[in-house]
Structures are given as C-alpha cells and as structure tokens.
Amino acid sequence: MRTRLLPLAALGVTAALALSACAGGSTDDGGGATDAEGQTLDVWIMQGTNPDSEAFFAEVGDAFTEETGAELNVEFVQWADAHDRFVTSIAGGTTPDVAETGTTWTAEFADAGALAPIGEYVEGDDLGGDLVEGLVESGTYDDELYGMPWYAGVRSLVYRSDLFAELGLEAPKTWDDIVAAGEAVKAAHPEMIAFAVPGDAEFGVYPWVWGAGGEVSVEEDGEWVSGLDSAESQEGIGFYTGLATEYGFSSAGATTWKETDVLDNFVQGNVAMALMGSWTPATIIEKNADLEGKFAATPIPGKDGGISPSVLGGSHLSMFETAENKDLAWAFIKLMTTGEFAEAWAEQTGYFPGQTSLLEQTLESDDPLVTPFATQMVDGGASVPVTPKFGAVQAKKTTNTAIQAILSGQKTVEQATADAAAEMNQIMNGD
Structure with a gap:
C-alpha cells in the first residue's frame, strides 16, 4: 500500500462504513445518555499548538450537563507526553471514558483492545454519510470504526x-x-x-x-x-x-x-x-x-x-472499553463532532471539521490564512501508513x-x- 495522496474526492462524503455491533449498548434516548445525573464522564483533550480551549470546554460541559445530567471532567494533556501516557493507562486499565486520539494512534490503541467500536452509534444516528473519508479511513481498524472524525489539520x-x-x-x-x-x-x-x-x-x-x-x-x-x-x-x-x-x-x-x-x-x-x-x-x-x-x-x-x-493529520474522539456508560460517552462524542460545537471549534482553532457538510463551508472561505491550508489539504494532503x-x-x-x-x-x-x-x-x- 503506497502512501495515499488525498485529493478532494477522498476528503468528501464517505460512501460506506463497515459498521459493527458496539459493545456499549444502544443509542436509545431513554437510556443512560439522557438520564445520567450524578455520573461523571472523564475526558482527555490534547493541547500544545492549538489555542487555549478551556473556555470552549466550559461551554461544552454546560451543554453536556443540560443534555445528560452528567458532569464533564476534562483533563488537558500535552501532545508531547500523550502517547506514553496512553500506553501506561492502557496497561494499567486506567484509561478515560473518552479521549482525543491522534489519527496515527487510533488503530494502535484499537489493536491493543483499548477502544470500543462506535459503528453502531454512527449508524443509529445516521451520520456515516457526512464524515470526512480520510478521517474515517484512519479511524477504522479491521473493518471496525473506532475513531469518530473530529477535526483535520495540515x-x-x-x-x-x-x-x-x-x-x-x-x-x-x-x-x-x-x-x-x-x-x-x-x-x-x-x-x-x-x-x-x-x-x-x-x-x-x-x-x-x-x-x-x-x-x-x-x-x-x-x-x-x-x-x-x-x-x-x-x-x-x-x-x-x-x-x-x-x-x-x-x-x-x-x-x-x-x-x-x-x-x-x-x-x-x-x-x-x-x-x-x-x-x-x-x-x-x-x-x-x-x-x-x-x-x-x-x-x-x-x-x-x-x-x-x-x-493530513487531525484527531478522532475515541470511546474506551473502560467507559462504564458507553451511551453517555457517545452523547459527548456526538455533541463535540456534529452541529454547533463542531462548527465553533473549527472557526476558533483553524482546524478543518470532520463533517463533510461543515468542511465544504470552510473550503469556500477567502480568508488568506485559511485558503492556502485548504489548498494544501485538497491538492496536497497525504497519509502516513x-x-x-x-x-x-x-x-x-x-x-x-x-x-x-x-x-x-x-x-x-x-x-x-x-x-x-x-x-x-x-x-x-x-x-
């Protein structure tokens, strides 16, 4: 398999996902995602070269609590230290419920048995046709989707x-x-x-x-x-x-x-x-x-x-097998990767969104600090193995x-x- 250049067609709508049964349960609104008062969802978010995001996640936390009743506990982890920390937490069974995983890490952590497949959730919410394909490819391992496309960068x-x-x-x-x-x-x-x-x-x-x-x-x-x-x-x-x-x-x-x-x-x-x-x-x-x-x-x-x-780098949001309430974990993942928070994250950070519909809006920008990166991504985006x-x-x-x-x-x-x-x-x- 040669390193793939990812032209516009490969960045567009995903034609099909190999979706599988998710070990965490159903996506019913009557389940643990919407009646989780007293529960806490532990999340790791990477930081380093991106703008400060604490205020952003404070807003996300308020919306998450309003939607589910649960509290959101976000821990910010430096990119430079993150891989070793993930490996240690996987070995010790102390992984968070959800974490931002770099696109080159998702398959590794899935192979280690640390991640829960999320294909059933994506299918249940009819999201598969609006995901950036390059991010889906890097989030898929053994025909199972383990990383929900969040954002892309180049x-x-x-x-x-x-x-x-x-x-x-x-x-x-x-x-x-x-x-x-x-x-x-x-x-x-x-x-x-x-x-x-x-x-x-x-x-x-x-x-x-x-x-x-x-x-x-x-x-x-x-x-x-x-x-x-x-x-x-x-x-x-x-x-x-x-x-x-x-x-x-x-x-x-x-x-x-x-x-x-x-x-x-x-x-x-x-x-x-x-x-x-x-x-x-x-x-x-x-x-x-x-x-x-x-x-x-x-x-x-x-x-x-x-x-x-x-x-073409970027990140997924991945659900870990250690998450006790996987419906709740999915509720957070969906909140972050679709709709207003996904759009706001892209606008505030300069990342490209993981939804095709939002990406198409970004590619229409005439901002001189957006257009060159968009050109690079569309005409010169590539994938590591x-x-x-x-x-x-x-x-x-x-x-x-x-x-x-x-x-x-x-x-x-x-x-x-x-x-x-x-x-x-x-x-x-x-x-």
Missing part, C-alpha cells in the same frame, strides 16, 4: 509577509525560491532564523520526502518496506536538513525543537519561515496580537513547482532521531536514513 509554509514585502520577495513556489528567500532574510535580518528546521517534529520531514518522489513506508506482499533510504527520500531530507547545515538558515538550538518550540519562536518574532499547522495562525494572533497582518501561508512548494504533499505499527515507529522517534543525527553532524544523510529505514522495517514487521 501543515503548510508560514512566513513573515511583512519581511517578504520589505525585501521584495514573493511566496516561495519552488525549493530554489525557499533558498533565495532564506538568503535574503539572513542577509537583512541575521538575528532571525530564516527557516526553522526542528529536529523533533517528524511531520515536518515527510513533505520533503514526498516532494522529492520518495516514500515513508510501503506495503509489498504483506511486508512493510521503508523508503526513507531511497535516493529520492535522501534528496528531500538532504534539502530540508541542508537549510540548517548548509545554508545556516536555522540554529543549533532548533536541533531539539518540537513544533511547539517553532510556534513559540515564531510568536516571539524569531522565525521568518517554518512549516506550521492550519491551527496555528489563531494561536499566533492570540499570543502576539502585534503579528496580525504580518504573516501569511502558502502551500509547501514542490521541488520544481506545484505542491509537496503534507500529512495506516497500521498500528506506525504508532510504535512514532513512539520510538525513528524519524526524529535520524534528523537530529544529521543536524548535529553525527551522521550523514545516507547513514541516518539507512539506519532509520532499518529500524522502521524492524518495528513495522515485528510481532
């Missing part, structure tokens, strides 16, 4: 438009344009990072792999084969890391940066260009109102033009370790990618 190139105007630059359309812009920024503003190259942010790596014609991992005759050590992938990774090691556009400190560090430094005015998510513009303005109108976005340029594919094993690759930080080794000068591009490919193959094909 990374594009974010740049300081005020500096570009000052220097007479246009938004980069090729890799050579990126270098030319970086050189101009470096000469005029040597105090700035012309292009941030974070060493601990794997989803910022894959666009350069795909943009050069490489692959992350493909399934051939039942076995996963990493493409990180191909000539194409090495060219793309070499270009990306070379922005730091060859051109000096980044900094030594960025070798250990996560995406949150890129965001923080952009907010502080230290970064001129970086790959950042569709959800970050709202956060940038929230944290530094002086930057409003001074930055813009553009799809990640292809090597010689066009668009380099970017990971949909398999529980890829979550283990992420947990091992296989790709990040390779990038850090290159940035720090410990390994050549060829050595680092060969080691990463071997480790990825071992993990993806292990028992």
Whole structure:
C-alpha cells in the first residue's frame, strides 16, 4: 500500500462504513445518555499548538450537563507526553471514558483492545454519510470504526509577509525560491532564523520526502518496506536538513525543537519561515496580537513547482472499553463532532471539521490564512501508513532521531536514513 495522496474526492462524503455491533449498548434516548445525573464522564483533550480551549470546554460541559445530567471532567494533556501516557493507562486499565486520539494512534490503541467500536452509534444516528473519508479511513481498524472524525489539520509554509514585502520577495513556489528567500532574510535580518528546521517534529520531514518522489513506508506482499533510504527520500531530507547545515538558515538550538518550540519562536518574532499547522495562525494572533497582518501561508512548494504533499493529520474522539456508560460517552462524542460545537471549534482553532457538510463551508472561505491550508489539504494532503505499527515507529522517534543525527553532524544523510529505514522495517514487521 503506497502512501495515499488525498485529493478532494477522498476528503468528501464517505460512501460506506463497515459498521459493527458496539459493545456499549444502544443509542436509545431513554437510556443512560439522557438520564445520567450524578455520573461523571472523564475526558482527555490534547493541547500544545492549538489555542487555549478551556473556555470552549466550559461551554461544552454546560451543554453536556443540560443534555445528560452528567458532569464533564476534562483533563488537558500535552501532545508531547500523550502517547506514553496512553500506553501506561492502557496497561494499567486506567484509561478515560473518552479521549482525543491522534489519527496515527487510533488503530494502535484499537489493536491493543483499548477502544470500543462506535459503528453502531454512527449508524443509529445516521451520520456515516457526512464524515470526512480520510478521517474515517484512519479511524477504522479491521473493518471496525473506532475513531469518530473530529477535526483535520495540515501543515503548510508560514512566513513573515511583512519581511517578504520589505525585501521584495514573493511566496516561495519552488525549493530554489525557499533558498533565495532564506538568503535574503539572513542577509537583512541575521538575528532571525530564516527557516526553522526542528529536529523533533517528524511531520515536518515527510513533505520533503514526498516532494522529492520518495516514500515513508510501503506495503509489498504483506511486508512493510521503508523508503526513507531511497535516493529520492535522501534528496528531500538532504534539502530540508541542508537549510540548517548548509545554508545556516536555522540554529543549533532548533536541533531539539518540537513544533511547539517553532510556534513559540515564531510568536516571539524569531522565525521568518517554518512549516506550521492550519491551527496555528489563531494561536499566533492570540499570543502576539502585534503579528496580525504580518504573516501569511502558502502551500509547501514542490521541488520544481506545484505542491509537496503534507500529512493530513487531525484527531478522532475515541470511546474506551473502560467507559462504564458507553451511551453517555457517545452523547459527548456526538455533541463535540456534529452541529454547533463542531462548527465553533473549527472557526476558533483553524482546524478543518470532520463533517463533510461543515468542511465544504470552510473550503469556500477567502480568508488568506485559511485558503492556502485548504489548498494544501485538497491538492496536497497525504497519509502516513495506516497500521498500528506506525504508532510504535512514532513512539520510538525513528524519524526524529535520524534528523537530529544529521543536524548535529553525527551522521550523514545516507547513514541516518539507512539506519532509520532499518529500524522502521524492524518495528513495522515485528510481532
């Protein structure tokens, strides 16, 4: 199975879902979802690069209590710590009732037996025809739906438009344009990072792999084969890391940066260009109102033009098997992923909604901080391997370790990618 580009058709209405019996009971309005006074639903929501959402969930909690009688207990978990925390809680049987699960984790947690299938609930509320298919695909494991599409996001190139105007630059359309812009920024503003190259942010790596014609991992005759050590992938990774090691556009400190560090430094005015998510513009303005109108976005340029594919990421809301009242858990999931709260979340955060009907409204936007990300998602959205094993690759930080080794000068591009490919193959094909 090759890494799939996800054009508009693949982002649209889901034709069919393999729906299964849900272990948690029925969707009857007379059941435990609407008469749950005295009960509490425990929920984990991720945070990090998205805008502060405590006020939003306070409103959700009020609506949830009004609808069900139950209290909502939301705990915010940092993305960087979340995977290890999930693994620990699954092993100890201490998982929440519902949690936000990243799209590359849902299959992993379902494979571990931690998640409850939700297909019957989706079918019972007639929601299957209005779900973004790319999110349904990543939320499905062994023909069962375990992740309810909540939102999608994609990374594009974010740049300081005020500096570009000052220097007479246009938004980069090729890799050579990126270098030319970086050189101009470096000469005029040597105090700035012309292009941030974070060493601990794997989803910022894959666009350069795909943009050069490489692959992350493909399934051939039942076995996963990493493409990180191909000539194409090495060219793309070499270009990306070379922005730091060859051109000096980044900094030594960025070798250990996560995406949150890129965001923080952009907010502080230290970064001129970086790959950042569709959800970050709202956060940038929230944290530094002086930057409003001074930055813009553009799809990640292809090597010689066009668009380099970017990971179509996002999140599901998943129900855990430990949830005592699964009807109540579904009531929360439905409240969050459909209707007014789903629409409000998309508007406030810059994420793309998980319902096709709401997504179509977003794609019609002429907002200069929405349109480029929408173009990236529609014309250059891609998927990492949909398999529980890829979550283990992420947990091992296989790709990040390779990038850090290159940035720090410990390994050549060829050595680092060969080691990463071997480790990825071992993990993806292990028992």
